[in-house]
Amino acid sequence: MKRIFISAFVGFIAFGFFLWSYLVLAHFSLAYLGALIGSVSGLLYFLGIYTFGKSSNNIAKTSYYGFGVYVGLIVVMFSLYQNPIPVQYFAGLYAALNLVMWQKYLNWYSVYGERDINILVDKELKTKGNVLLNGDVVSASTLLEKPSVWIFFRGNWCPFCVAQVEEVAGQYNQITELGYSINFVSNQNEIHTQSLANKLGVDVNFVIDTNSTFSKNLGLQDDAGLPWGLTVLNYKTEVLYPAIIITDKKGIVRFFDVTDNYRDRMPTEQIIEELQRFCNTTA
Numbered sequence: 001m002k003r004i005f006i007s008a009f010v011g012f013i014a015f016g017f018f019l020w021s022y023l024v025l026a027h028f029s030l031a032y033l034g035a036l037i038g039s040v041s042g043l044l045y046f047l048g049i050y051t052f053g054k055s056s057n058n059i060a061k062t063s064y065y066g067f068g069v070y071v072g073l074i075v076v077m078f079s080l081y082q083n084p085i086p087v088q089y090f091a092g093l094y095a096a097l098n099l100v101m102w103q104k105y106l107n108w109y110s111v112y113g114e115r116d117i118n119i120l121v122d123k124e125l126k127t128k129g130n131v132l133l134n135g136d137v138v139s140a141s142t143l144l145e146k147p148s149v150w151i152f153f154r155g156n157w158c159p160f161c162v163a164q165v166e167e168v169a170g171q172y173n174q175i176t177e178l179g180y181s182i183n184f185v186s187n188q189n190e191i192h193t194q195s196l197a198n199k200l201g202v203d204v205n206f207v208i209d210t211n212s213t214f215s216k217n218l219g220l221q222d223d224a225g226l227p228w229g230l231t232v233l234n235y236k237t238e239v240l241y242p243a244i245i246i247t248d249k250k251g252i253v254r255f256f257d258v259t260d261n262y263r264d265r266m267p268t269e270q271i272i273e274e275l276q277r278f279c280n281t282t283a
Contacts, residue, residue, distance in 0.1 A: 002109050003237075007228040009101045009109075013042040016094055030079030031088035038072025038098045041065045049159040056164035056265035062106060069102045110263050115241065117219040117258055124251045129213030132190065134206055140214045143207065144251030148181045149271060152220055152243040155188040156196055157230055160263055161242060165196065167268045172202045178275045180246075181205060187212050187221075189234055215240050220258070246274060254278050 016039035023032040045053075045065040053061060073095040080092055118126060127140035151168055153161035165184055168175070175182060182204040186193065193206050215221045225239035244266055246255035255274045257266050 003224055003226060003228040005101075005104065005109055009042075009105060010046055012098070012101065013039050013046065016098065017043050020091070020094075029085070029088055029091075030082075031076050031085075031091040034072045034075030034077075034079060035091040035094045035098075036072070037075060038069045038095045041068025041072065042098065042102065044068075054159060054163045054166075056160050056167055057267065058160060058263040059261070062263075066102060066106070069099050073099050110261050112222075112241065112260050112262070115219060115258070119218055119220075119243075119245065119253060119256050119258075121253050121256055123253055125245065125247050125253050126217050127214060127251075128217040129209075129211065131185075131214055132208035132210055135190065140209075141251075143183060143205070144247060145249075146181045147179055147249050148183050148205075148245075148247050149175060149275070150183045150185060150243070150245035150247065152185045152215070152240045152245075154222075154225060154239040154242060154262070155186055155235055156192045157226070157233065157235055158239075158262070160265060162196070164242070164265045164268075166200065168271070169200045169202050169204060171268050171272060172204065174272055175275065178272075178279055180275060183207050185209060185215070185240065187215065187236055187238065187240060191234070209240070212238060212240075244271060246271075246278065248278070 016035060020032050020036035020039055023029075024036050042065065045062070049055075049058060055061065076092045076095045080088060125144060127144060129140055130137050131140050131143070132138075133143070149168070151165060153165055156162060168182060172182065184196075184204060185207040187209045190208060193208055197206050209215045212221050220241045220243055222239050222241050224237055226235050226237045231237060241258055242262055242265060243258040244256070245253060248254055255278070259265055
């Protein structure tokens with residue numbers, strides 16, 4: 001259901017933008033303008049998360065765009081109150097549905113429910129199966145040989161994941177100086193992974209959990225997390241829950257965080273604070 005919802009919502013916004021833009025230019029009315037304002041707010045939001053508004057923590061920013069959605073509906077309702085033309089009630093219906101879908105996006109689509117996570121702090125990280133590490137097939141257990149920061153992410157298609165990966169990679173020197181390797185883990189294919197690696201240009205480990213054996217064992221696989229339609233870009237329907245794990249040189253989990261809202265990720269500065277805290281307690 002969520003896979004279809006997000007694709008339908010984006011399509012709904014794009015359709016509205018072109019429709020109301022035409023009607024405002026050809027048959028101007030406040031009702032059409034209000035519907036356009038609502039659709040533009042959503043369109044700017046979804047364009048922004050891939051371009052000018054990129055961030056791994058998006059929660060605070062949504063209020064600005066949500067304000068535009070509310071304003072659009074108010075303008076439509078005012079217009080219909082002043083001049084209730086039947087054909088323009090379609091603008092009211094669109095603006096109302098746009099608001100409902102926006103709220104669903106914030107409070108339902110973005111939020112994860114109960115999950116059976118199999119990761120415990122102060123216990124060894126469970127490793128099962130083989131993974132691709134920088135192009136080579138290795139046992140997942142070999143990844144426990146060095147203290148590591150693990151970033152599990154959904155894929156290149158997810159703007160919040162890419163923003164988080166870029167933010168962590170941007171602190172590469174500080175993290176490695178503390179004695180930690182960086183493992184970026186996904187189940188996307190090698191082509192997508194290499195594209196991201198080339199973009200970052202830092203010496204980190206890109207781990208591809210090809211059959212999701214490793215991630216499933218940890219309880220970090222989302223069986224239907226990919227938005228509908230993106231399989232044409234060679235992404236899998238199953239993705240990974242965004243998570244952060246810190247392990248020591250014995251493979252013991254020292255810190256673990258899995259987000260309850262995919263638009264809300266732990267800041268990289270906080271990850272570094274955890275690394276420093278652990279280094280100080282073991283010095």
